[in-house]
Amino acid sequence: MLPQDISQHGYLVDRVIKLSIWGIVVVGIVSFFIMFYILYKFRRTKNPFPLSDVPSGLKKVIFIDYVMIIFDLILLFMSTWAWFFFFVRPVEKIKKEVQEKGEKFVEVRVIGRQFFWTVEYPGRDGVFGTQDDFKLGNLLVVPEGYNVFVKLTSGDVLHSFFIPNARIKYDVIPGRETHLWFKPAKVGKYEIACAELCGAMHYRMKGYLVVLKEQDYKMWLDSAPFSEISFDYLDDDKIKFVKGGEVR
Amino acid sequence: MSEAVASAGVIHHEETFLRKYLFSTDHKTIGKQYLITGIAMAILGGTLAILFRINLAHPGFLTNEQYNTFVTYHGAIMFFWVAMPILLGGFGNILIPLMIGARDMAFPTLNMFSYWVFFVSSVILIISFFVPGGAFSGGWTVYPPLSADPGRYLGANLGTVLFLLALALEFASMLMGGVNFITTVLTMRAKGLTLMRLPIFVWMEIVASLLFLFSVAPLIAGAIMLLLDIILGTHFFRVEAGKVGDPVLWQHLFWFFGHPEVYVILFPALGILFEVITTYSRRPVFSYKLVVYATIAAGILSFLVWAHHQFVAGINPLSAIAFSITTILISIPFSMTLVVMGLTFAGGSIRFTPAMLFAIFAFLMFIIGGLSGLPLGAVGSDIYFHDTYFVVAHFHYTVFTIAVLSTIAGIYHWFPKMFGRKINETFGKIHAWLTFIFYNGFAFPGFFLGLAGHPRRYYSALEFGYLQKYQWVHELMTVSAVLLLTTQVVFLFVFFYSIFAGAEEKSPNPWKSTTLEWLAPSPPPHLNWGSFAPVVERGPYEYAKNGKDIDYLPQGKLVKLKQPVSGHEH
Incomplete structure (x- = not known):
């Protein structure tokens, strides 16, 4: 089940x-x-x-x-x-541990709004607030085996960021920052659901988590968000990154 | 003895129709008013459930706004306008004075007032459904900012205000009832009826009323703040740039009330089950004291568990661990109560009457309901189960059992007392089995949906790839739910038919039960005891004590009064 x-x-x-x-x-x-x-x-x-x-x-x-x-x-x-x-454990502490152990990590910001997720990426340099930051709608792309730190904020009402396949869930709360941390270990495309009633289209507030192999992730990042590439291990050929960074 | 009571020299006051049936201060009439209103609201709540369940099987049957509205009203109605009025207002009013040997409630006029406030709240709730802008659709938990800024996020400003107003009136009504119950039991018990001789049902009603009194204030404060947010645009829960509102505060206020509230309806239901089970298994409660103490312990603990509804909602993660511990702790008094309940059957001579069948099914379903709370109370697994169908299945195994199975057990049990007539027993047995089957058919698959990670309150499962394959489960649940409601509608026809045309029940004590209400004639007259007064001689469950011919001893006896009782002594 x-x-x-x-x-x-x-x-x-x-x-x-x-x-x-x-x-x-x-x-x-x-x-x-x-x-x-x-x-x-x-x-x-x-x-x-x-x-x-x-x-x-x-x-x-x-x-x-x-x-x-x-x-x-x-x-x-x-x-x-x-x-x-x-x-x-506070996120800072986990981050410090990860750095001490020499593990790799990425950071993203997710903003929940009626009825979509905006994912902000720090770009190639891994630092927010620089020129190469970019945003994607409903699409969280992460490299396999990396620690992923997600900072959650809300643009309007309560939402809940739920990735069933990663066994994590946390509420997205207006006026607050909440945090999630997970480590994807298997490439593929998975769904992100909203688990807190947020209005009429709550049931359609769907995002995708795409886990790529490290080198593919880097390749994608180099061209994002204007890439048009696909990877054969994403279970079907419907998944393509196209111009504007949407997933199909 | 009953004939003697009936013909005793009570001073009769001719009562007008209005005084007798509408604005009555008689606790039994008020109880029946609560019962009937609760049943009417149950039909409404059940119909809403069927409509949105059909939508889940065939998305597109409703619009998504309608779906959210129906889900919201279904939850609120079943909790506040069905379970509470029937279990507290209905059974509490009818049974407490009879069980403690009183002639009426301590405050009969307040009692009448509480019903009419409740009635008005029901009317306002129904009106809120049809106002311009639409009904409230933000979930029965009314979480802001969705509910605090309805013009912006929901488009149902007036509907939301009326919904909150109806809730506030309902609470006011139940508060009046609770004060009445507590005062009545503390001051008006029959001679010889010590607290530890009270029937467990009365204990349960008292603990439930106390829980309600202590828990409702924060919610009323919260509701006022929410109304101010909606009407005056304050920022208690609303968040805008530079403003410091906090939506999580509402969740604390709501669940500080909300969790004890669950026990406010659970305890009377357990009380009904104990009365029914002892009567038809002909055995005393296995351990009366343990049940009373466990109930009080659970009642106190219920104030310390509220944040288990908010584990992943932004509370301090360390406090989540503390609340997880208290939540798991609270399962201990309940597992004790349920073991005592199970052992009350043991050694008995069990009669499978309709009331008993419903009580047995309710008992078995409580086991499922209680156990399924553990994966939710354990904070580690709640990360996954929070706000999924596992929660839905869990609270339907508890709340449906409370509001429907236990209630119907009580109705079958006390029907002859309330109306002086019988319900057909064969019908009752069929009713019990069909209810049991269809209920499980609609509630149990929820656990599997929860394991599959299906979030609650989804208009359709078809939007998500990982949920599409479970659409057939929704169809199964819908079919069962439709059959379940159909069964209950048939039951209601039989219920109302039996009130007016059922076979007359001559004996005041057809089930050979022990507690005081069975000494009164059926139905008991105004002021209950005529020119007699009950005197209590022993505990409430003296079954299996007196050899084989008479296997029970009534709790007390009726003693003739020296002076007749006036109709308006209160």
Whole structure:
């Protein structure tokens, strides 16, 4: 059911999802079986008079409470771990770590408006506020294996920047800057959704995340936003960068 | 005994039609008014749901503005104009005085007033649907700036103002009701009825009323600020260059109210289930004290969990961890309550009446609803599940169970008491099974859509490549939802038919239940007890205690009064 995970750290979220879903499925099925047993065993036709006490074997059902408490603790631990990794560390700190480790990164700014995403790129020099900055509508192009830092702002109402394939989501809030960080690990074209009701066309507020190989990314960047190139590994031939930088 | 009560020498006042049926101060009449109004609003809310569900199966059936409006009103109606009036106004009013042996509420006139304020709020809500500029369509959570600047972002200025006004009146009405419930229970209990002998339903109503009293003030403050933003152009939540409004503030105010609010309707529903389950399984509540304490604990904790609706909404990420911990903690009192509920069946002699079937289904669905809260409360998985259909499925497993399954269980259970007539039992059983099947058919697939990453409140899934393949799931959900509503409409026909023409129920206590309301005649007369007064002798659930011939002991008995009761003693 889960869409393909294309990020380096999406597994942290997936691990919590799988643990919680399997946990509740097991507890749910066990509870249902116990209940069916009780309802069947103590039905009136079989048991016309109530017992004066609950059979002591059944009282042990209380162990479900203890199971739940232990399960809750494990879930909390794993969940906080994932959350800590993605959101608790300030972006500056992650950036510093990344630089210290010698990892590569790119920065982009995303502005949410009714009903499209504007993505601002710093251009070849990687610095905002210079001549080679450029903007694209609904298209976030990033190189594979790089750390991607996304700064989110809103031009009007609340939105929520959601990349299902990368397991990240964060609200886009007017008057504030919010941040996302992820590391795409698989080339391809993926969808970006808006996950916070933003008006009538909320359901059409769609962007694309395009993950390119490093050298292709550089090639694209050299010619962006006026490039007309396509890459065979983008799953179908519909994806082409054309003049104006739109994706088709 | 019932004949004696009925013919007792109560001083009768001839009441006009208006006084008796419209502007009555009788708690039972007011309760029925709430119940019927709630049912009417439920038909409206359900119809809206069907319309936008059809649109989800066949996008284009509605316009996208209509879709957003219907989704908004469906949520608001089901919460504030169905669940609250039926569970608090309806069952609370009818049952609390009867269960505690009182003759009416502490403030009967305030009680009447609260209903009429509620009625006006319903009318305003419906009017807001048709005003120029259109109805409000910014989601039932009314998140600004979408809602704070409607002229700019939604084009529904008047609709938004009326929507908020209707909400404010509804809150005022429920506040009056809550004050009445608390005062009545604290001051007007029958002789011998200590707090720890109260039926669990009464406990639940009291805790729910307290939660509402404590939580609603911030929201009213927030609503006033929002109205000022809309009407006067202030900047509490609106953001413009150089202005310091903060939309996240609204989310705090809203959810500080919103989460306790969920328990405001959940607790009475659990109370109904305990009354129904004990009666038809012929067993006492497995641990009365544990339920009471767990309910109070959950009520207190419910004030400390609100930000779990905002994990990815710009709050401090460290506080998100704290709220995640409290949210997971709150599952513990609820898992205890549900285990106690499950063990209340154990050792019983279970009768599968319609009320019991609905209670069993509600209990099973609460297990799913409660468990599915864990992936959302755990902050790590909520990154993905936040605002997806997983949330939708989760709260339909809780709120639908509260507002429909538990409510209908209560209706079947207390119908003979309320109206002195019966609902056909075979019909009731078919009704229960069909409801159970269609309900799961429409609610359960939501979990899969959530896992697939389908965001909520999408007019159509067809715009996104990764969602297109799940269109058939929407179709399945729509078919189930249509059948579900059809089943309930048939039930309502039978319900109203039975009120007027059902078989008469002669016995005041057809289910052999223990609590005080079953001592009163069916339906109880004005002032309930005639020239008798109930005296309580024992706890509320004395089943399976008295050998095999009589398996239950009523909680109390009726004692003849020395002086007849005047009709207007309050």
